[in-house]
Amino acid sequence: xxxxxxxxxxxxxxxxxxxxxxxxxxxxxxxxxxxxxxxxxxxxxxxxxxxxxxxxxxxxxxxxxxxxxxxxxxxxxxxxxxxxxxxxxxxxxxxxxxxxxxxxxxxxxxxxxxxxxxxxxxxxxxxxxxxxxxxxxxxxxxxxxxxxxxxxxxxxxxxxxxxxxxxxxxxxxxxxxxxxxxxxxxxxxxxxxxxxxxxxxxxxxxxxxxxxxxxxxxxxxxxxxxxxxxxxxxxxxxxxxxxxxxxxxxxxxxxxxxxxxxxxxxxxxxxxxxxxxxxxxxxxxxxxxxxxxxxxxxxxxxxxxxxxxxxxxxxxxxxxxxxxxxxxxxxxxxxxxxxxxxxxxxxxxxxxxxxxxxxxxxxxxxxxxxxxxxxxxxxxxxxxxxxxxxxxxxxxxxxxxxxxxxxxxxxx
Numbered sequence: 001x002x003x004x005x006x007x008x009x010x011x012x013x014x015x016x017x018x019x020x021x022x023x024x025x026x027x028x029x030x031x032x033x034x035x036x037x038x039x040x041x042x043x044x045x046x047x048x049x050x051x052x053x054x055x056x057x058x059x060x061x062x063x064x065x066x067x068x069x070x071x072x073x074x075x076x077x078x079x080x081x082x083x084x085x086x087x088x089x090x091x092x093x094x095x096x097x098x099x100x101x102x103x104x105x106x107x108x109x110x111x112x113x114x115x116x117x118x119x120x121x122x123x124x125x126x127x128x129x130x131x132x133x134x135x136x137x138x139x140x141x142x143x144x145x146x147x148x149x150x151x152x153x154x155x156x157x158x159x160x161x162x163x164x165x166x167x168x169x170x171x172x173x174x175x176x177x178x179x180x181x182x183x184x185x186x187x188x189x190x191x192x193x194x195x196x197x198x199x200x201x202x203x204x205x206x207x208x209x210x211x212x213x214x215x216x217x218x219x220x221x222x223x224x225x226x227x228x229x230x231x232x233x234x235x236x237x238x239x240x241x242x243x244x245x246x247x248x249x250x251x252x253x254x255x256x257x258x259x260x261x262x263x264x265x266x267x268x269x270x271x272x273x274x275x276x277x278x279x280x281x282x283x284x285x286x287x288x289x290x291x292x293x294x295x296x297x298x299x300x301x302x303x304x305x306x307x308x309x310x311x312x313x314x315x316x317x318x319x320x321x322x323x324x325x326x327x328x329x330x331x332x333x334x335x336x337x338x339x340x341x342x343x344x345x346x347x348x349x350x351x352x353x354x355x356x357x358x359x360x361x362x363x364x365x366x367x368x369x370x371x372x373x374x375x376x377x378x379x380x381x382x383x384x385x386x387x388x389x390x391x392x393x394x395x396x397x398x399x400x401x402x403x404x405x406x407x408x409x410x411x412x
Contacts, residue, residue: 028078029099036129037122039106039202043220046204047129048197050122063196064170064184066389070199071335079104084199086332087286088318091120100124108200108222109286111348112319116222118202129195132167134188139163141209142192147237148173150219151228158237159215160390161194163187169194172389173205176240177365178289182389192217200288207231245383246368247361253376256357258314258343259322261330266343268312269376273341275310277408278372282314282357284348285332287366292387294336296398300405301340307409308374313342314357316366320347369401373408380404 032054038047049062059070059082072083075095080102082091093104102122109115146159153175161171169187171194173180180203185194190209196202207217207229215231254269266273268280281297283290294313301311317325325344333342346356353363360368364383371380382401386393 028075028095030075030080030095031099031124033124034126035102035122035124036127037102037120037197039197040119040121041202041204041220041223043204043206043218043226045130046118046195046197046202046220048195049129061197061199063182063198066182066198068198086291086328086335087200087288088328089199093120093122106202109318112321114318118223128186129184130186130193132186132188133191139165139167139169139187141190141213142169142187142215144233145235145237146215146231147234148229148231150175155240156237157229158239159231161192163192174239174386174390174393176242176245176384178367178384179386179390179393181288181292181387198288200286200291205229242383243380246364246381248370248378248381249359249361251359253359256359258345259326260341260343261326261333263322263326266341273310273312274374276308276374276411277304277310277405278370278374279309279311279405280314280370280372281311282316282345282353282360282363282366282368282370284316284318284366285329286318286348289385289387290367291336293367293369293385294332294338296401297340298337300401301338304405304409309405309409311340313338313340314345315342316346316348316353316356316363317344318348371404371408373411379408 032052035050035052036047037050038045051060051062057073059073061068061070070082071085074081078095080093080095084090088109089107091104091106093102096103104120106118106120107115140163142161142163144161146161148157148159150157155176158174159171161169163169167186167188169192170184172183181196181198183194183196183205192207194205202222204220205217207215209215213233217229218226219229220226254267256268257265260266297311300309315329317328319325322344329342329344346353350363357363367385369382370378372378386397388394
């Protein structure tokens with residue numbers, strides 16, 4: 001089959017839309033279909049799959065079962081730009097080798113004066129996420145639930161991995177503060193390699209099984225130094241109870257005032273935020289676990305609003321520049337179809353967030369979800385979020401959240 005090639009000067013998609021294209025005077029070929037892409041981290045290549053399509057030009061980042069549609073794709077003067085604007089993130093790459101290679105960088109804002117830049121590369125065509133290094137005999141050995149300890153972490157974690165007969169592997173890590181989302185890779189002999197790139201975070205996990213069947217591993221996040229981790233197969237491995245990690249300190253919620261997305265100061269006891277059942281959600285637009293919860297909150301809002309559920313987001317953002325942070329949260333809300341109100345409560349630093357919202361004993365995790373009844377009494381505080389990548393854990397979380405909401409609505 002002849003590979004599809006996109007001649008970008010021939011496309012007349014209007015500029016400025018969600019999948020807009022800017023073209024130069026010369027024809028720029030760009031092969032469509034699947035690409036093997038990677039970032040250069042200290043542990044080597046951090047790979048992921050990229051798919052490009054035409055008419056109009058579109059792009060998806062793929063990690064195992066997850067396909068993430070990119071909100072903005074442009075080509076200008078021989079450069080492809082993939083904008084993940086709701087994360088303040090983008091990939092910029094020169095189109096090379098007759099449209100079969102991309103070379104550039106990934107940029108992500110981390111704070112007012114902090115950013116990460118990593119070298120980005122991609123080659124057109126289907127290829128294994130990680131190069132095949134050996135037989136896949138060890139794939140079955142990694143399947144199951146593992147008790148995990150990351151070096152320096154306060155709480156234990158849980159690994160859920162699945163190895164296939166062809167050597168492919170998938171899974172995730174659950175932690176007390178959230179999960180590592182959709183990881184994909186392979187197993188070669190006793191070596192496992194997994195990775196994930198979602199536009200906000202870039203993760204690579206390497207591990208080897210020792211003679212006793214235990215894992216010794218290294219974890220790289222973006223450009224950081226490796227973090228050691230160990231794991232032992234344990235079908236009963238569990239996390240700290242997410243309803244017991246963070247406590248409500250009390251106080252009048254009317255004493256907390258933050259600007260809304262129009263810049264107007266709003267108190268938490270504003271009548272517009274009242275309801276028979278209330279969820280107050282501490283989150284950040286930069287946070288993939290928060291993205292997972294936001295998509296669920298949009299579902300809950302549609303399901304329960306008519307029965308009296310009120311949802312209020314408290315955004316803790318990266319820069320502290322109110323105008324910039326408001327614009328970032330507004331774009332995030334529009335992207336996810338959020339119709340419930342959001343206030344910009346402060347910056348993402350957890351110590352600063354705790355000072356800004358001292359109703360909690362400590363802001364430990366983004367997101368943190370507070371369940372409150374119509375009288376202003378807090379029924380539960382849930383730390384973190386187990387997203388769709390966690391499978392059964394996510395299903396249990398949804399069932400528990402909705403049971404809490406039903407109980408408050410019923411007045412019990």
